Amino acid sequence: MTSRLLSWLCLAFLTVVLAAILLPAIYAMAFAPRVAPTHLFYSAVKQDFVYREHRGNHDFTYATASGEHFDRKAFEMSLPFIYYKNMELWGLLPIEIDGQSFDMQAIRDARQVFELKAREVADRHPSVPVHALLDSDPGKAGLSFPEDVFRMKPDRMEFLDVDENRVDPALTDRFTEALAAERFAFPARLVAGKQTILKPFDEGVFLVDAEGAVFHVKRVGDDPVIVRTPIPTDLGIRSIKVQENRQRIYLGLVLTVDNRLFLLQSDGYGLVELPSSGYDADRMDYKLLLNPVHPTAVFGDGGTVTAVALNEDLLPIAAYSRAVPGTTGMIHARISKLLFPVTLSLGTGNSGYLGWTVSGPAPLAFLGNLLAVGVVLLFGRRRRIAPQQMIPQLALAAIAGLYGVLAIALLPGPGPATGATGG
């Protein structure tokens, strides 16, 4: 292979890659309507699943799973535990459901929302393994950050003074010894906590040790308060999302490597398993709506959304899945499949990391590629170039379709210039 052909191949490949990223993105920006995700809930009023589906261009559908359609106001009225502020404004509270009456305060007191987005899973976003351990009992209103941070070393929990960027040996020894007293096996597998002072109180951090045991570590002043929890060591914990809220019933969510999700109880660190059939933590966001009656778990991605209605013991009583309409059936999407053999993107999607995503090729793309070959042949004929002199260009058009034609049009040809195609 001559250096000239190699050089042309490099340029053509780069052009195709950039075109496969930019052209579909520009096309979508110009022609694709924005389609909002489907909202799916269980309505305690209708005793049925209700949804709001968007098909772009202000085309919304509000309906129940059994086919009853209604307007937006009726949709909100069917979900009084979500739209309780509107219900109050419309004079519809208190509302009676299942023989119980709920006013605004009762709804507020009972309502809790726990959410785990795909990008929040511990290994799906970058983080620097240095953490703050707040004073959980600061003796004043409001929390504040300590003037030290900690990191988990292979044999100790090491504290550093942030003003001096130096190890604090006293605090390090105190916490390391307290962990050892509770039979903590170094090194730690996972550190999980909510590292903010914008919360009503602090529940410290959870550490998963080398054997899978979970430890609850809090700090009072400079003293450790450590509990070895009864959470089974073979649970296979992947991520813990700590979520302090005023009800103090649950501490957060625990995700396992096999996509099971649990609510972590404050009282005794009990685990309540949540419905997770069909849930994939790498692709889907999960939301648990703890309503006064009929709590609901909702999870999904851009393709489907699933809601599971629960009873007061958080056991499933009904489930409903629905395909998200998206834009795939629209005319612009069909033209896109013809024009663009594959679509490439470099984006974060539902992760904190950038990733390459390739979609396609759709069956229509082969037709598009054939057209591309035809265009190159016509172009060559006008310039009186025999097809056998255009084999690299024809191969490029056959493989990369429109992107290949663009590369041929923009770049000089692979051989010495003879007035040939693309230079």
Next chain:
Amino acid sequence: MRAIAFKEWLKLRSWLGFMLAAHLVFAAWLYLSIRHQFRFEHAEMIYYQANHIGRIFYDDLRYIPLLTGALIGAAQFLPELLRGRLRLSLHLPMGLAPLVLAHLGIGLEALLVFLALDLAALAITIGSFFPAAFIGSALLTAAPWILAGIAAYFGVALTLLEPRRRYQAANLALSAGVVWLCHRSGQYQAYDLVLGGVAGLVLLLAPASLQAAHRFRNGEP
């Protein structure tokens, strides 16, 4: 090859001296700016902003490699082209590919010295105020910026070597596209999983220059 290196050294030395001074000034600025923040804000809040809000305290570095790469490329190839000297070099009794790659190698080595200096300044600065884990994070965050600098260097060479305006514009757009791929995210360590792929695309710009050099030597339309 030594003669080429000496020729390039004579041509670039004043520029390299200027850039060395500029990079040293930048290194001092980077250190002082982070020290300033630690003096004026509580250190624990800076940690919080760095780790959990994702504020990049060394963001001033972001476009320095890009500027350096473009400047070295221009300093190396623009005088040759404006004064027509490169055509003479391209007719030396040595293959065109080794000759062009030797020129690119020399420019790249100079660029890598400056980029290494930038990374060292970053590591020393971050290491002076944050624990070691932040150094690794900062270097990984800066890695795509470094790749953007290399892409800018190769891109300028690719553009300037091309004799025809139309293809110069295409090469410039292509190089800008590769640089753009290196600046797709402002989040720290966002490139951790794609660094290899992006680096591969950047490196493809080096052999891509050979065709432009052929066309330049042959005076092709």
